[in-house]
Amino acid sequence: MILDGFRRLRKSGVLGMNFRNAGYIMAYNARSAYPLVDDKVQTKRLAEKFGIPIPELYYVVENHGSIAKLPGVLEPLGEFVVKPARGSGGSGIILIKGRTEDGFVTQSGKTMSKEDFNYHIASILSGIFSLEGGEDTAIIEALIHPDAVFKDVTYREGVPDVRIIVYKGVPVMAMVRLPTEASDGKANLHRGAIGAGIDLSSGITLAAVHKSRIVKTHPDTGNPVNGIQLPHWDKLLMTASEAMDMTGLGYLGADFVLDRERGPVLLELNARPGLAIQMANQSGLRIRLDETDSAPPAVFSSPASRVAWARDHFTGPDSSTLISSGG
Amino acid sequence: MRRPGFLPAAALFLLTCVLVLYRIIWLGYPVFPVSEGQSWQLLVNVYITPKEEQSGLSLALPSEQTGYMVVEERVLSGMYAFYIHTQGSNRFGVWSGAGVDRPEEITYRATIHSRPRRGVPIQSPLLSPFPTAMSREEQSLAQAAAMKWQASAPMVRFRAVVAALKGNWGDSPPGDDRSRRWRVVQQKYDRTDAALALFRASSLPARAAEGLRLAEEVQTLPTKWIEVWVDRSWVHLNPETWEVYPSSAALLPLAVGGFPAVRATGGELSDIRWTLNRQVLSQWKLFYEQITRSAHFLDRWSLLQLPQEFQGTFRILLLVPIGALIISILRNVVGFPTFGIFMPMLIALAFRSTGTVYGVAIFCGVLLVGYAARSFLDKLHLLLVPRLSVILTLVIACFTLLALVGNKLGLRELMAVGLIPFVILTMTIERFFILIEESGIWEAFRAAIGSVAVAVIAYGLISWETLQFAFFVYPELILTVAALQILLGRYTGYRLSELYRFRFLKGSS
Ligand SMILES: Nc1ncnc2c1ncn2[C@@H]1O[C@H](COP(=O)(O)OP(=O)(O)O)[C@@H](O)[C@H]1O
Numbered sequence A: 001m002i003l004d005g006f007r008r009l010r011k012s013g014v015l016g017m018n019f020r021n022a023g024y025i026m027a028y029n030a031r032s033a034y035p036l037v038d039d040k041v042q043t044k045r046l047a048e049k050f051g052i053p054i055p056e057l058y059y060v061v062e063n064h065g066s067i068a069k070l071p072g073v074l075e076p077l078g079e080f081v082v083k084p085a086r087g088s089g090g091s092g093i094i095l096i097k098g099r100t101e102d103g104f105v106t107q108s109g110k111t112m113s114k115e116d117f118n119y120h121i122a123s124i125l126s127g128i129f130s131l132e133g134g135e136d137t138a139i140i141e142a143l144i145h146p147d148a149v150f151k152d153v154t155y156r157e158g159v160p161d162v163r164i165i166v167y168k169g170v171p172v173m174a175m176v177r178l179p180t181e182a183s184d185g186k187a188n189l190h191r192g193a194i195g196a197g198i199d200l201s202s203g204i205t206l207a208a209v210h211k212s213r214i215v216k217t218h219p220d221t222g223n224p225v226n227g228i229q230l231p232h233w234d235k236l237l238m239t240a241s242e243a244m245d246m247t248g249l250g251y252l253g254a255d256f257v258l259d260r261e262r263g264p265v266l267l268e269l270n271a272r273p274g275l276a277i278q279m280a281n282q283s284g285l286r287i288r289l290d291e292t293d294s295a296p297p298a299v300f301s302s303p304a305s306r307v308a309w310a311r312d313h314f315t316g317p318d319s320s321t322l323i324s325s326g327g
Numbered sequence B: 001m002r003r004p005g006f007l008p009a010a011a012l013f014l015l016t017c018v019l020v021l022y023r024i025i026w027l028g029y030p031v032f033p034v035s036e037g038q039s040w041q042l043l044v045n046v047y048i049t050p051k052e053e054q055s056g057l058s059l060a061l062p063s064e065q066t067g068y069m070v071v072e073e074r075v076l077s078g079m080y081a082f083y084i085h086t087q088g089s090n091r092f093g094v095w096s097g098a099g100v101d102r103p104e105e106i107t108y109r110a111t112i113h114s115r116p117r118r119g120v121p122i123q124s125p126l127l128s129p130f131p132t133a134m135s136r137e138e139q140s141l142a143q144a145a146a147m148k149w150q151a152s153a154p155m156v157r158f159r160a161v162v163a164a165l166k167g168n169w170g171d172s173p174p175g176d177d178r179s180r181r182w183r184v185v186q187q188k189y190d191r192t193d194a195a196l197a198l199f200r201a202s203s204l205p206a207r208a209a210e211g212l213r214l215a216e217e218v219q220t221l222p223t224k225w226i227e228v229w230v231d232r233s234w235v236h237l238n239p240e241t242w243e244v245y246p247s248s249a250a251l252l253p254l255a256v257g258g259f260p261a262v263r264a265t266g267g268e269l270s271d272i273r274w275t276l277n278r279q280v281l282s283q284w285k286l287f288y289e290q291i292t293r294s295a296h297f298l299d300r301w302s303l304l305q306l307p308q309e310f311q312g313t314f315r316i317l318l319l320v321p322i323g324a325l326i327i328s329i330l331r332n333v334v335g336f337p338t339f340g341i342f343m344p345m346l347i348a349l350a351f352r353s354t355g356t357v358y359g360v361a362i363f364c365g366v367l368l369v370g371y372a373a374r375s376f377l378d379k380l381h382l383l384l385v386p387r388l389s390v391i392l393t394l395v396i397a398c399f400t401l402l403a404l405v406g407n408k409l410g411l412r413e414l415m416a417v418g419l420i421p422f423v424i425l426t427m428t429i430e431r432f433f434i435l436i437e438e439s440g441i442w443e444a445f446r447a448a449i450g451s452v453a454v455a456v457i458a459y460g461l462i463s464w465e466t467l468q469f470a471f472f473v474y475p476e477l478i479l480t481v482a483a484l485q486i487l488l489g490r491y492t493g494y495r496l497s498e499l500y501r502f503r504f505l506k507g508s509s
């Protein structure tokens, strides 16, 4: 019965955690490239060098001493975002959209005293949000105002992000993560955000996954999540594809936010992207990865050719199921 | 993809096989850990109240010669000096001291293994003399009474003596009153001495013995019996009923030849208890002696050569890799969530002194108390390191409290709480809190339950004695464990939990 279950997973091309780790992450991601993506400051510097748009970096709090300098730095800023440079899963991120005399107003409308704010920065520095629990730095960056396209399927002021899995520079699967009330406005799935798959060739959303179940509507707004055309789709795919050249990572996840004015901005890169995207897309990654492996070498020559090939080959979930039953 | 891991794994496995086979074939190690015979754990508690300046105690100890092998002994002597005095085939532990004025507790502990056929002398023992108190005429009377069966075979003689002791002298020629006269004499002496005299008169070697019934019980008086040498083995006779004990294995002799099993001098025995417990003892442990004397390379490099006090550590340490293997399996094949990777293993080690029930209860209790405290601390906005220090302090405080309560209730398990790795517990509390904050209570409880379950499984494994001995005698087995770990590291299949995780994926259910 168990083996049967495994066989079915295999047949639908699901990528499991073990195979992701051994077959892709360990095989295609050099250890030396990890710091580039694990530390968001480094990612930002790199992206700037490659001309990839990012949320403007205001300041990096390197140590407890520089907390004292913060008031001066924050003085001219009406709104901004604080996040741990080495954080993950949305932890430690605070979106500040305004201020009062003695504090700040967060995205969800709560006020935060200056003292609480400084404590939060100190917590970030001491590393409690960091991947390995080591020392960390705190990033102060621009607050992104998301494109209105997902307004109807986003909880209040939440900021949706677009996750694209890139294998050997080829975008293989994508989803948009829509914040919910439960996810506190952040677009992280395990916090309760929902993830809607995206048809790679057209950039139109499919049904979504919410806590590992399939949903057609947003749990808070009740609006349908599928059938939404993403703006700047080709640009998103191109930028994601370039992330491979930028970092040398053969298997990565690129996170974008769609800015109202600037279009796609790169939030972060991930050397160990999660597997839930398969549920959002109702199709297995293995199939697409295998297909990429057998693509003609010419495909990999430039980001443009890789994106074109991907848009040709990876359409909605139905076609992949077709492939899986055929092979 | 399979190859690179397979080769080193196969090499490690082969190396294990070679070493184990070498030990079995050339060094004659046992293959199976079960042994014939039985092992017993003997515990003697003696409380002595000194009455004079010079006081002491003589206690018969189990000895090697009587068909029992003493594997390990430990003595706690309080204020007294201790030495072992050997007398014939008896060993006496002698405790003595001057100026001891308080009651003392003396404990003696030993593991005894009965070796069914060994330790029995091949030559028949000499006839022992008549009891010293018996006069010449009385001795010749006994001899005259035994005259009737003197010419018969030993077994027949033995049966005749036993029948006579029961009062059944059979027909005697009319006018022969020798047996009647002996019976009058017999009244003067105690049953054992009378019987010994009659056996002596019948040329059957016999001796009085004191010892214990081999049963799982507490005995406060030694058992007395008579051993008679009949047809190349000792037959045990109950002096109260004159019945023969069906099997000599039911008795553990402590002192033979009329010596008392315990005697206090210059003081009073306030209490004495012999406690016997059955023990599963591996045959390998019995090889200890043989291996320590061997000159073979692998014998000289055997862990059995380590001083006793370090051996225990290695018995456990060698099983830790298996525990790690189990954790890898549970995480990579099953998909069990746990706090930290080896944290459950460390908790499992602590369970050895607290037991699982108390261990799990203490773990959960301290985790919950820690969580409550951590939630409160969150409002105080403490920095990471001082905050962890506060939790650490709390954990230690909980331990102290538990130990004190344990002491009041007489629960050793609670007092052993200090052996739970407190740093690990502190980190677990912090992780538990963060996990609840970030991923919700359900996720955090899953990880807590996963950790405890893995710890209990790992504990069950490391307390399995047979496995302990197997790895202790054949430490090379850990190479095979490493091989399995390598193979597992190459496992790229699905995790059991992924069946559930991807259950809503099209075509996969
Ligand atoms: N500059 C920003 N402006 C608006 N929202 C942001 C910004 N940075 C992060 N977010 C929100 O927080 C979420 C997590 O941010 P991200 O940088 O991906 O950190 P993490 O590594 O913790 O996932 C994003 O999906 C988005 O919803």
Ligand SMILES: [Mg+2]
Binding pocket: A089, A090, A255, A268
């Ligand atoms: Mg992210």
